[in-house]
Amino acid sequence: MKKFKMFFDIEKEEQWLNEQLQKGYRCTNISGLGIYTFEKTDKRYVIRLDYQDILPKKKFKDYKGIYEDFGWIYINGPWLSGIRYWQKEDDGQNEIFSDRQSKSNYYKRLMNYSSGLGFMCLFFSYIIYKDSGLYLTEGLWSMKGEWFWKAFLFETPFALLRSLPALMVVLFAASFYKVYRKYSMLMEK
Known part of the structure; x- marks a missing residue:
């Protein structure tokens, strides 16, 4: 399933994506034109958004590795926007900012x-x-x-x-x- 949506508020975007997860649709890709791709799932997921300036490949690899170590899966999004999309199965440890x-x-x-x-x-x-x-x-x-x-x-x-x-x-x-x-x-x- 694909949906078109534009956001100017990163927190509203995160909220909307989590609402889609509650309906049973897991996000698999986000294009730079505001097209979100979803697939049906029976598992409960949570999604969190982070904003990072454009990172060199080495720093991005390190950044991505830290999140992946805690079970987060990176979702491809528009690279130039700086918004990074992280999704994982809901296990009670759902915050990406710990302090x-x-x-x-x-x-x-x-x-x-x-x-x-x-x-x-x-x-x-x-x-x-x-x-x-x-x-x-x-x-x-x-x-x-x-x-x-x-x-x-x-x-x-x-x-x-x-x-x-x-x-x-x-x-x-x-x-x-x-x-x-x-x-x-x-x-x-």
Whole structure:
């Protein structure tokens, strides 16, 4: 079974994947385009997500080996995203972050991930809007009556598409803030 889904929040993605496991579908692959591949299973699994910067082959091999030593199975996902997918049979030892320090490091990596993608979208927004704005139809705002409405309605879907990077800035900023709050609460304990 294949499902298409897009996420801007790694924790919501993990929650959704675990919901699929509860329904009896184990994830076997994740493409960079948001296509998740599942297979039916009778066993109870749990999935956990981790974010790691792009690791050299040697460090990735060591990183992968540590998790595999504890029974986790690596699921192929989009390599450039930095999100790593780990799955194993539910045995009661289902957390990949065993202490406060590893959890706080995870939250720091997530904040860097969100802020990096947010700044990248902000840069694209600047490039898109700096000279032209959202509506590119020449003389649109000086048109009158029926011509204005036809041009305006024709251009609006394109304007909404051009506003997508700005919307993504807001989504990544919200994601950053959510993770920052969790990090702050963890550090206060």
